[in-house]
């Protein structure tokens with residue numbers, strides 16, 4: 314085997330892996346529990362691509378960020394993935410929009426987008 318060819322192939326593979334890693338959106342796990350989102354403050358950079366990954370281990374819940382047009386149903390046993398790229402800076406409220414018990418009304422948080 315030509316050693317130089319082997320090294321070139323290896324280098325090309327490393328470049329491809331690095332490029333894929335750079336293109337992958339950042340994953341942000343969020344747990345929805347009675348009656349809080351953990352974390353309830355999520356910070357992202359303007360223009361950054363992220364995927365919010367929600368789990369709701371107790372009961373069905375909702376995620377709704379009206380100003381950002383984001384919504385997801387959170388079902389126990391599933392991961393609800395919400396891809397998101399912030400195109401404007403600011404502080405945006407989100408809340409649970411599926412009634413999940415006493416305390417549901419206060420279940421909210423915010424996404425903080427900085428530039």
Ligand SMILES: [Cu+2]
Pocket residue numbers: 374375409410411412413414417418420
């Ligand atoms: Cu709720």
